[in-house]
Amino acid sequence: MTIETSNQCMTAAAAKALLQQGLSCQVNSDLPPQFQVGDLVQAKVVHPATYTRLPRYVRGKVGTVMQDHGVYVFPDTVGQRLATKPQHVYSVRFSAQALWGQAAPASDALYLDLFDDHLEVP
Amino acid sequence: MTTHHHRPESEIALRVKAIESLLVEKGIVDPAALDTIIEHYEHQVGPHVGAQIVAKAWVDPDFKRRLLADGTGAIAELGLTGFSSEHMIVVENTATVHNLIVCTLCSCYPWAILGLPPTWYKSLAYRSRAVIEPRSVLAEFGLVLPDTVEVRVWDSNADLRYLVLPERPDGTDGLSEEALAALVTRNAMIGTAKVQPPSAPTPIAA
Known part of the structure; x- marks a missing residue:
């Protein structure tokens, strides 16, 4: 399955509509989430040669699911024009110490939005 | 009369101009759409x-x-x-x-x-x-x-x-x-x- 991209020249009216209405990446779907709020999750240790929204600094790290944002198209495959592959996106909290070691302030944290395909059970 | 010096445009500005004129010439970009987008970010938001x-x-x-x-x-x-x-x-x-x-x-x-x-x-x-x-x-x-x-x-x-x-x-x-x-x-x-x-x-x- 490949995603076709239009080569049509964008009109001024289409540009105006896009600026005002935006372009939703959310998908209406009853796809069940793989994780629940409160779950501990681990970012996968993968090194794709292709496009990914999984930052290198978080790979292998364990965090907590804080919120389920709903279902979105998956940029890692959309970026290659392969498939929309809709899935849940979660706000995941990682403590600064989990990411950067004991020298980081114990109170501080980093929040990332990660897709089902980026995560596994630790 | 004062002498007016024109500074040469930066490399990036020249490159953008060259790309833009090519895209317009080939009919890939409509200059009116570009103007709409630029106007939006300069004056609206x-x-x-x-x-x-x-x-x-x-x-x-x-x-x-x-x-x-x-x-x-x-x-x-x-x-x-x-x-x-x-x-x-x-x-x-x-x-x-x-x-x-x-x-x-x-x-x-x-x-x-x-x-x-x-x-x-x-x-x-x-x-x-x-x-x-x-x-x-x-x-x-x-x-x-x-x-x-x-x-x-x-x-x-x-x-x-x-x-x-x-x-x-x-x-x-x-x-x-x-x-x-x-x-x-x-x-x-x-x-x-x-x-x-x-x-x-x-x-x-x-």
Whole structure:
């Protein structure tokens, strides 16, 4: 399955509509989430040669699911024009110490939005 | 008569011009569409949009509740949504929590709410250092936070865009929503600054 991209020249009216209405990446779907709020999750240790929204600094790290944002198209495959592959996106909290070691302030944290395909059970 | 010196255009400006004229010539880009987009970001959107949202949240507790629970919906109530702000999360700065926004992978930013990002937001230094040493980065912006404040860094790596709801400064009780909005800076809505109280009026016969 490949995603076709239009080569049509964008009109001024289409540009105006896009600026005002935006372009939703959310998908209406009853796809069940793989994780629940409160779950501990681990970012996968993968090194794709292709496009990914999984930052290198978080790979292998364990965090907590804080919120389920709903279902979105998956940029890692959309970026290659392969498939929309809709899935849940979660706000995941990682403590600064989990990411950067004991020298980081114990109170501080980093929040990332990660897709089902980026995560596994630790 | 003064001599007028024309500085040669920068390499990047020349390159953009060359690409643009090629795209137009080949019929891939309509110059009218380009003008629409440029006009939009030069004159329509900018930090004043975000400042309007922040000021409303400061004066209207019900709106603030909706804004923090569902940023996208609350901002849509004001008709202020748009491209690159389709899915909004608003995070609140308090006496104990300070939020900072970054995009480590590129430079994702709520364009419809804050306009185009400042150059430093797109720099490799900000993008890499904001996640690993946010307190040092904030200190360089002139904001030193005590250890009692929890720093939360939000890396906008997916399709959600972030807006910081800064703390309302002291001494602003009597101000109108419009006067409050005038105090709110772009950096305060990214999290690299606090909103400063209005400066005391200068006496006429100082």
